[in-house]
Amino acid sequence: MICKRWILYGRVQGVGLRHFVRVHGARLQLEGYVRNLPDGSVEVVAQGEEEKVLKLKKIILQGNGFSKLEDIQEDDFPIGNYGSLHIEY
Incomplete structure (x- = not known):
């Protein structure tokens, strides 16, 4: 099991990206x-089997047709009890 944190930059807020990721x-x-983060970026924390986490990253990089990803920052993140992937407000 792995946990990754991605910060997504570009046209990523107001385009349905959080729902798409969820x-x-x-x-x-x-x-x-x-x-959503105050600076206009989007934070994603994804934990699970390595293959599935990497698949989600690939899906995010492809986008939802409305978002325009300009940059992505990736970090390892602590394993935790996050519950199913959800939108935080």
Whole structure:
């Protein structure tokens, strides 16, 4: 099991990206959360089997057709009890 934290930069707020990440994270049975940050970026924490976490990253990089990802920062993140991947407000 791994846990990754991604900060997504670009046109990532107001384009349905959080919902997109939540839906795909749930399909992959991942734990974690996705939330908007005050600087206009989006934070994603995804925890689960390595293959599934990497698949979610690939899906995020492809985008939802409305978002425009300009940069992504990736860090390892502590394993925790996050519950199913959800949107935090």
